Amino acid sequence: MSANIKRLVVLYRLDPRPSSKMIRPLTPVFLLFLLCHFTSQSFVNASSQLPADSSRNNLEPLSHQQSKASPASANLKRGSTSADIDGGLTSSSSAVGTHSARFVTSNGTLITAQRGSTASLPCEVVSLGDGVVTWFRRKDFHLLTVGHAVYSSDERFHVQGPMRSTQTQDWALQIRFAQERDSGLYECQLSTHPPSSLFVELVVVEAHAEIDGGPEKYVKSGSTLKLTCHLRQSSVTPDFVFWYQDERMINYEGAAGVKVISDAASSTLIIERAQSVHSGNYSCVPYNVNPSSVIVHILNGEKPAAMQHSSAALHWYSVSVIFIVECVFLKLNGVAGSLQEWL
Numbered sequence: 001m002s003a004n005i006k007r008l009v010v011l012y013r014l015d016p017r018p019s020s021k022m023i024r025p026l027t028p029v030f031l032l033f034l035l036c037h038f039t040s041q042s043f044v045n046a047s048s049q050l051p052a053d054s055s056r057n058n059l060e061p062l063s064h065q066q067s068k069a070s071p072a073s074a075n076l077k078r079g080s081t082s083a084d085i086d087g088g089l090t091s092s093s094s095a096v097g098t099h100s101a102r103f104v105t106s107n108g109t110l111i112t113a114q115r116g117s118t119a120s121l122p123c124e125v126v127s128l129g130d131g132v133v134t135w136f137r138r139k140d141f142h143l144l145t146v147g148h149a150v151y152s153s154d155e156r157f158h159v160q161g162p163m164r165s166t167q168t169q170d171w172a173l174q175i176r177f178a179q180e181r182d183s184g185l186y187e188c189q190l191s192t193h194p195p196s197s198l199f200v201e202l203v204v205v206e207a208h209a210e211i212d213g214g215p216e217k218y219v220k221s222g223s224t225l226k227l228t229c230h231l232r233q234s235s236v237t238p239d240f241v242f243w244y245q246d247e248r249m250i251n252y253e254g255a256a257g258v259k260v261i262s263d264a265a266s267s268t269l270i271i272e273r274a275q276s277v278h279s280g281n282y283s284c285v286p287y288n289v290n291p292s293s294v295i296v297h298i299l300n301g302e303k304p305a306a307m308q309h310s311s312a313a314l315h316w317y318s319v320s321v322i323f324i325v326e327c328v329f330l331k332l333n334g335v336a337g338s339l340q341e342w343l
Contacts, residue, residue: 100127101190104168107198114207114235116288119178121200123188124170131191133171135159138185138199145173178204207234208290211282216295225271229284229292234265238286241267246280274298 104124113119123133135144135157143151145159156176162169175182183204189197212228219225229241241262243251250269251260257272267286271278279298285291 101129101131101192101196102126103188103190103196103198105170105188105198105200109198109200110203111200112203112205112233112235113175113178114233114288115179115204116177117236119175119182119202119204121173121175121186121188121202122170123172123198123200124168125190126168128169128190133159133161134189134191135171135173136187136189138187144186173200175202178202180204180206205233205235206290207286207288208232209284209286209292211284211292211294214292214294216297218297218299219274221275221298221300222273225269225274225278225296225298227269227282227284227294227296229267229269229286231265231286231289234286234289237264238289240287242285243267243269244283244285245278276300 102125104126105122109122111119111121121135123135125131125133132147134146136142137144144157145151148159148161150157150159156178158174158176159171160174161171171188173186173188183202186200186202187197188200189195210230210232212230217227227243229243231238241251241260242249243260250258259270261268261270267284269282269284276298279296281293281295283291283293
């Protein structure tokens with residue numbers, strides 16, 4: 001634009017005659033007209049070079065355009081922060097994918113485990129992707145695990161995490177050699193935004209054995225002795241169930257007529273044609289379970305001592321009743337005689 005104006009000025013100086021047909025004397029008004037004409041023409045040319053889809057939105061600040069064009073960028077940062085706890089970086093696709101993660105395990109699940117066993121607290125998740133599973137102990141808000149990493153000084157805690165390739169994953173918290181102090185509420189948390197949690201309650205109980213017919217059992221000589229031992233509050237099947245007669249283990253001796261039948265909830269000792277030598281204190285001792293005992297008496301035709309005690313007690317009770325009734329009768333007779341004398 002400035003070059004064109006200079007060209008006109010030069011021509012005016014070379015031919016300043018008023019009658020020149022090339023150009024008339026430049027007046028301030030005419031110069032102003034030229035300036036407006038070339039300025040508007042340059043603006044039109046610049047506008048014609050803009051893309052056809054230019055809109056008002058493209059003129060907004062860059063920060064606004066970035067926030068509108070990539071709404072997942074904030075989510076990506078949040079996902080990366082959660083994943084960095086596990087010592088890794090989160091890709092954009094995996095961070096956004098954690099939003100679809102959900103629990104399969106029911107919230108408030110109750111788990112009962114016997115003392116000394118391994119307690120397993122389930123946390124089954126679908127579509128976790130590269131998300132992170134974290135376990136807390138609620139009674140003291142103690143961080144236990146993050147992913148596979150253990151953040152507790154108690155070596156009994158660990159997570160047997162599944163393979164990442166599976167769609168449904170169970171990130172179960174396992175507590176080896178569970179004790180009563182481990183009972184309480186535990187929280188399984190997902191690294192979604194906002195974080196989602198489920199709670200699992202653990203109850204550690206004392207398993208014990210119980211023999212039917214205790215504490216004493218009477219069996220006639222020559223008959224079959226059968227003792228059944230039930231497992232109470234046992235969450236796992238014991239590896240072994242031992243039977244003792246006094247201090248001697250008998251279920252692995254292989255003695256004739258002696259056998260043991262066991263299943264997940266009970267164990268039965270059977271002795272065929274029991275004799276007096278089979279009398280004694282019998283104990284059922286399952287592995288990692290409190291034992292139970294019963295005293296067995298083998299009778300050779302005599303009455304059991306307990307029955308004899310019962311007969312003696314019944315005899316004295318009968319004598320006492322008769323004595324009381326007779327006293328009352330004599331007392332009433334005395335009262336009747338006195339009443340007749342007074343009348």
